[in-house]
Amino acid sequence: MRFVTYNIQYGVGKDGRVDLARIATEIGDADVIALQEVTQFMERGGNLDQVAELAALFPEHYWTYGPAMDADASYRDEAGRLVNRRTTFGNMILSKTPVLSSRHHMLPKIRLLNQISLQRSVIEAVIETASGPLRVYSLHLAHASVEERLLQIERLLAIVKQAPDEGGVVSAGPDTELWYSNGQFMPMPGRAVVMGDFNMDPSFTEYDRICGSKEHFVGRSLPAGGLIDAWVATGGAEDTGGTCFYDGRLYRLDYCFVTEDLVPALCSLKVGDEAQGSDHQPLYLEIGI
DSSP states (O other): OEEEEEEOGGGBOTTSOBOHHHHHHHHOSOSEEEEEEEEESOGGGTTOBHHHHHHHHSTTOEEEEEEEEEEEOOEEOTTSOEEOOEEEEEEEEEESSOEEEEEEEEOOOOOOSSSOOOOOEEEEEEEOOTTSOEEEEEEEOOSSOHHHHHHHHHHHHHHHHHHHHHOSSSOSOSOGGGTOTTSOOOOOOSOEEEEEEOOOOTTSHHHHHHHOOEETTTEEOOOTTSEEEHHHHTTOOTTOOOOEEETTEEEOOEEEEEEGGGGGGEEEEEEOTTOOSSSBOOEEEEEOO
16 A cells, blocks of 8 residues: 655645645645645635545545644635634545544644644544555644653554554444444544645654653663654665755654554655646555555
C-alpha cells in the first residue's frame, strides 16, 4: 500500500498561491493520505472549505477530518438570515478502502505569553486492508514549546498503545444492529501507522522520547512496544530526509512511524523533494500489506 503524509500549509505553496489541485497532483494515486493544516473558511487558506475541496479532488477515497481549532465564522446573508459557519484548522485522512471507524483526540495545550499557541489534535482512522484492519493517524504537534510537544507525545504514545485494549468505537454487547448497518462490530487492531508534522528534528529530546535515547556504547536503544521511525527502518540516516526549511536550515519535521509488527513489511520511504504545494515536503511510504 502507498501512504503519503503532507503538511499542506492551508494550501499555500512556495509561490504564495493557494492551489489544492497542485497538492493533489503531488500526492498522486496514494492509497492512504494523511494531511495536516487543512482549513475551512480561513482567510490564509483562500476562505475555502478545504475539506470539501480535497474530498472532491479524491472522489474515490473515503475520508475523515478532525479540526483541532474550531472557531465561529458565522455571518448574516443579504436577507438577514444567520449562516452558521466555522473556521477550522486540523488533520485529515483519506483512504481508498473504507474508513471503518474514526476517533478524534485532542492533545495537551499550554497557554504561552509570547508565542501563538494553537490547539492541536490527532485524527485516528481504522481502515480496511487486504491483510486486515489497520490504524492510521494524522497529527500535528506544537511548534513553539518543547514542554508542550513532550506532553503531546506522551498523550500520543498512550493513545496508540491503549487503543487495542479500549476496543472499537463500540465494544461487544447486545443490540449490535442498532449501531452498525452491517451488524458487525468495528475492530481496533494493534498495528498502526502514525504520520504527520511532529515539529521536531531527530536531534531534539522529543525524538528520544519516541525512539529511545542514544547510548554511548551501543547507539539508540529502541523501546519494545513503541513506535519505529520508518525512515531509519528503511535505511535512511537520522540526520537526512529533511522536509522543511527554517532559518536557512533544512529540518526533518515530518515523519512516518509504525508499530514494530509492521517493520518487516516496510518497503520504502521517500521525500517528495520537488513538491511546491507547501512549505513542507510530502513523504511517500510504501508498506507491503
